[in-house]
Amino acid sequence: MGNKQTIFTDEQLDAYQDCTFFTRKEILRLHGRYHELAPHLVPMDYTNDPDVKIPLALIVNMPELKENPFRNRIVESFSEDGLGNLSFNDFVDMFSVLSEMAPRELKAIYAFKIYDFNVDNYICKEDLEQTLNRLTKEELTPEEVVLVCEKAIEEADLDGDSKLSFADFENMISRAPDFLSTFHIRI
Amino acid sequence: MMELREFNNQVHPTPDYPSPYGSQHSLRLRTVPPQETSAVQFDWASPPEDAEDSNEPPNLRELPLHMGLKRAVWQVQQMKIPVVSSSWNIKQSQTFRRFCEVAKHVLSYFVLWKRGIQKIGGHFGGGVQSYFLFLRFLVILNFLSSLLIAGFVLIPSIVFRSMNFNSTIPTTVNLTGVEICLQYDPKPDTLMVFITYFLDLISGTGFMEYSYLFYGYYTNFNSMVESNGFSYNIPLAYLLTAAFYFLFCFICMIIRMGGTARVAVVTGGGATGGYSALVFTGWDHGLQEDRTTKLKQSNFRYRLQVDLEEERLKKKSASLTLSQTVSLYALRVFLNMVVLILIGATFYGIAKATQFSQLMKTTGFKGLVLQYLPSMVITASNFVVPLLCDKIALLEKYSASTTVILALLRAVFLRLVSLGVLLYTLWEQITCEGDISKQNCIPCNYYYDEYKCWETRVGQEMYKLTLFDFLITIATLILVEFPRRIVVDHCSCKLTQWVGRQEFLVAPNVLALVYSQTVVWTGALFCPLLPFINTIKFILFYFCKKITLFQNCQPATRNFRSTTSNFFFLLVLLFGWMLATMVLLYSVTKIHPSYGCGPFRFSPTMWEVVPQAAEMLNSTSAEFLFYMGSQKFSIPLFIFSCVLLCYVSALTSVHGKSVALLKSQCKLEQRDKQFLVRQIEELNATVQKEQREPQQPQRETDTATRWNQHDNYAFDRDEDPRPY
Numbered sequence: 001m002g003n004k005q006t007i008f009t010d011e012q013l014d015a016y017q018d019c020t021f022f023t024r025k026e027i028l029r030l031h032g033r034y035h036e037l038a039p040h041l042v043p044m045d046y047t048n049d050p051d052v053k054i055p056l057a058l059i060v061n062m063p064e065l066k067e068n069p070f071r072n073r074i075v076e077s078f079s080e081d082g083l084g085n086l087s088f089n090d091f092v093d094m095f096s097v098l099s100e101m102a103p104r105e106l107k108a109i110y111a112f113k114i115y116d117f118n119v120d121n122y123i124c125k126e127d128l129e130q131t132l133n134r135l136t137k138e139e140l141t142p143e144e145v146v147l148v149c150e151k152a153i154e155e156a157d158l159d160g161d162s163k164l165s166f167a168d169f170e171n172m173i174s175r176a177p178d179f180l181s182t183f184h185i186r187i
Numbered sequence: 188m189m190e191l192r193e194f195n196n197q198v199h200p201t202p203d204y205p206s207p208y209g210s211q212h213s214l215r216l217r218t219v220p221p222q223e224t225s226a227v228q229f230d231w232a233s234p235p236e237d238a239e240d241s242n243e244p245p246n247l248r249e250l251p252l253h254m255g256l257k258r259a260v261w262q263v264q265q266m267k268i269p270v271v272s273s274s275w276n277i278k279q280s281q282t283f284r285r286f287c288e289v290a291k292h293v294l295s296y297f298v299l300w301k302r303g304i305q306k307i308g309g310h311f312g313g314g315v316q317s318y319f320l321f322l323r324f325l326v327i328l329n330f331l332s333s334l335l336i337a338g339f340v341l342i343p344s345i346v347f348r349s350m351n352f353n354s355t356i357p358t359t360v361n362l363t364g365v366e367i368c369l370q371y372d373p374k375p376d377t378l379m380v381f382i383t384y385f386l387d388l389i390s391g392t393g394f395m396e397y398s399y400l401f402y403g404y405y406t407n408f409n410s411m412v413e414s415n416g417f418s419y420n421i422p423l424a425y426l427l428t429a430a431f432y433f434l435f436c437f438i439c440m441i442i443r444m445g446g447t448a449r450v451a452v453v454t455g456g457g458a459t460g461g462y463s464a465l466v467f468t469g470w471d472h473g474l475q476e477d478r479t480t481k482l483k484q485s486n487f488r489y490r491l492q493v494d495l496e497e498e499r500l501k502k503k504s505a506s507l508t509l510s511q512t513v514s515l516y517a518l519r520v521f522l523n524m525v526v527l528i529l530i531g532a533t534f535y536g537i538a539k540a541t542q543f544s545q546l547m548k549t550t551g552f553k554g555l556v557l558q559y560l561p562s563m564v565i566t567a568s569n570f571v572v573p574l575l576c577d578k579i580a581l582l583e584k585y586s587a588s589t590t591v592i593l594a595l596l597r598a599v600f601l602r603l604v605s606l607g608v609l610l611y612t613l614w615e616q617i618t619c620e621g622d623i624s625k626q627n628c629i630p631c632n633y634y635y636d637e638y639k640c641w642e643t644r645v646g647q648e649m650y651k652l653t654l655f656d657f658l659i660t661i662a663t664l665i666l667v668e669f670p671r672r673i674v675v676d677h678c679s680c681k682l683t684q685w686v687g688r689q690e691f692l693v694a695p696n697v698l699a700l701v702y703s704q705t706v707v708w709t710g711a712l713f714c715p716l717l718p719f720i721n722t723i724k725f726i727l728f729y730f731c732k733k734i735t736l737f738q739n740c741q742p743a744t745r746n747f748r749s750t751t752s753n754f755f756f757l758l759v760l761l762f763g764w765m766l767a768t769m770v771l772l773y774s775v776t777k778i779h780p781s782y783g784c785g786p787f788r789f790s791p792t793m794w795e796v797v798p799q800a801a802e803m804l805n806s807t808s809a810e811f812l813f814y815m816g817s818q819k820f821s822i823p824l825f826i827f828s829c830v831l832l833c834y835v836s837a838l839t840s841v842h843g844k845s846v847a848l849l850k851s852q853c854k855l856e857q858r859d860k861q862f863l864v865r866q867i868e869e870l871n872a873t874v875q876k877e878q879r880e881p882q883q884p885q886r887e888t889d890t891a892t893r894w895n896q897h898d899n900y901a902f903d904r905d906e907d908p909r910p911y
Binding site: 020080100135144147152158159183 | 247248249251253254255257258261262288289291292308309313461462463464466467468469471472473474475476477479480481484485487488491492495640667850853854855858860861
């Protein structure tokens with residue numbers, strides 16, 4: 001239905017529509033954006049699902065991500081190999097989770113992944129310190145950083161192991177009213 | 188656990204034998220690698236506790252899997268479709284879903300200013316965006332209201348007037364003794380100088396007074412249209428349209444408040460959580476501009492430092508001596524008195540200005556200034572008094588969040604009550620302070636000499652307030668904000684750098700919108716075109732504010748809690764609505780309408796048209812309507828709504844308690860899990876130790892007794908105790 005496009009088969013578009021929060025038009029637009037990032041790498045014809053991945057360095061130059069202090073972690077969390085090389089599937093997935101229609105639970109899962117810098121399934125003090133440094137451009141004094149990290153863990157840690165598991169994180173997110181509106185990238 | 192997995196594989200075979208439950212189950216087991224599972228700490232391997240999702244496929248969009256896996260699951264789902272009986276249902280639901288998505292997509296084109304507001308959010312953050320969302324809500328509200336009024340009041344009036352009907356006095360009305368009140372001749376001179384034309388335009392007098400803009404032009408045409416078998420009761424339409432307009436605005440506001448309140452209630456108001464919530468949810472990932480991001484980062488640092496400082500202050504204040512505490516409280520009480528005196532002086536000034544301007548009769552430019560005197564006093568006070576209150580608040584030494592809330596409350600109080608003072612002064616003059624036996628109010632029940640058509644005068648005041656508000660905003664833009672930016676950008680002396688660029692403060696801007704909307708609501712009965720004028724005004728506001736935002740402003744250095752503040756602003760809007768409703772109800776039921784003008788000139792009150800119209804219906808409808816209005820109906824209705832309110836509040840408290848219970852259960856489960864993991868580790872250690880020393884059987888019994896002592900009912904003694 002609609003105008004004839006040759007980038008995807010109808011079945012592929014249906015699959016994308018059911019697996020993400022985007023409509024057909026938006027998926028085609030996303031493909032355009034993906035192609036723009038590396039025109040020589042990305043084919044215009046995706047009907048046979050080519051295995052093309054754009055490296056991290058090109059993705060983080062997108063205007064939506066360029067100024068985000070967590071851009072590397074965001075791209076790494078959505079890549080299958082964990083190194084930040086995104087296929088089109090991962091690209092669409094990323095913006096679907098970060099869109100305004102994704103539910104809180106789903107966003108919390110990926111937010112946890114993003115803030116877990118050392119990928120050990122816990123947000124420990126070092127992860128928090130790194131987060132804080134990126135948020136404040138490293139302009140807090142070391143004592144202030146330590147103090148804020150201690151307070152943050154104290155508030156959110158429920159099981160007393162001085163690091164945040166996913167359950168602690170989700171519980172803390174559920175009490176923050178602005179999470180849905182801040183964890184949102186418009187594309 | 189190993190046995191459990193093997194057991195599962197036997198019961199639910201490999202996926203080339205698709206079944207609704209088993210295929211996804213084993214698909215999950217087969218394709219989700221172990222490290223993937225633990226990465227999100229979801230126990231995909233265990234079957235779902237509740238069987239409710241075994242009948243419908245899981246919502247693929249909400250699965251935290253990689254897209255490749257999701258598409259594989261989708262393909263499997265598609266494969267199981269060709270079961271003849273259910274294929275039509277599934278196809279139908281699919282096409283319906285497609286239709287919904289297309290409809291949503293098409294409707295999104297009709298969302299006003301979507302891209303513009305998105306761009307604002309990307310550059311300036313959520314706080315400023317919420318102001319523009321609020322502005323858009325008000326534009327749509329005003330537009331729909333003006334359509335309502337145009338459709339039911341304006342167009343019929345135009346049609347009937349163009350058919351050259353004359354309004355006649357109905358025979359049922361006794362007009363002895365009040366002939367003097369019937370005289371009202373606002374027709375302007377046909378020869379007008381341009382300056383008079385312009386003055387009339389902006390003060391609503393002269394040619395503007397006797398026009399569709401104001402109440403006085405509408406007449407009661409209902410008596411003559413019946414000849415064609417078609418009757419349209421204009422007075423009834425006028426009144427009911429006003430009532431529906433208020434009801435419509437109320438419903439829109441409640442719906443919007445409900446949405447915001449739900450978020451605020453679910454998250455417990457967001458006051459708790461402090462540092463962790465700030466660190467993890469404080470960063471707005473939607474920000475795209477370099478300058479904004481840098482500013483946001485320094486804002487973050489500022490906020491954290493302020494929070495840490497507040498903690499230090501709190502600790503210090505907790506350690507204050509008794510005399511210091513007493514002196515601090517005494518200072519606060521004194522400063523609150525000062526603020527109240529200031530606000531009281533403002534109200535007195537407004538009252539005096541209103542009285543003065545109503546009674547003066549000069550024309551020309553001086554007359555214009557006098558006419559606008561109340562508006563000028565109100566605007567000046569709305570600017571000066573909050574500034575002074577901010578300076579006073581510095582001395583009061585409250586915490587930062589309390590100071591912000593207090594400043595907002597004071598500003599709201601000042602704005603709404605100053606409007607109330609203006610209306611009260613008008614009322615005083617029109618109805619001779621409520622006492623219709625006074626000299627001035629004798630024949631007509633209102634102050635006839637001054638106010639030949641008092642509704643139009645009230646409408647004119649509201650019109651002037653609206654216009655003046657608009658002019659001042661535009662003037663501020665042109666004369667203050669643009670020059671400030673030019674000076675700051677081109678002159679690099681210390682003073683200008685310290686003053687800096689304009690900051691877009693959300694709270695005062697939103698309060699200005701609330702004030703404008705309250706003025707429109709108050710004036711809508713007397714000036715039916717006011718919502719339409721307001722729509723245009725707000726549309727122009729949008730474009731002007733957007734221009735000034737991008738050209739002159741820097742992003743806010745102080746953070747803005749959009750979710751809870753949104754609710755607060757809607758609440759203030761609701762207060763404004765209540766003020767306007769009180770004015771409406773009072774003027775409809777208590778004050779005698781003007782004899783000389785308007786659709787209600789021959790009824791003792793405006794409300795009288797409704798019972799008169801109800802009487803003309805057939806007897807059953809009339810009886811029904813009268814019953815609904817009587818006490819026999821309203822008292823049981825009131826009792827019933829009280830019961831409903833009690834029920835709903837009981838439900839709310841039960842939900843709140845269960846939320847608290849679930850949260851503590853969460854904590855308890857975490858502790859249980861820790862305990863069990865420790866148990867397993869201990870047991871593991873002892874088992875390994877006894878594997879190294881197999882010839883000491885009493886150790887084993889020790890282990891067994893210890894095992895039994897801890898009563899670990901979760902594990903079967905014979906099961907493999909390896910951790911999973």
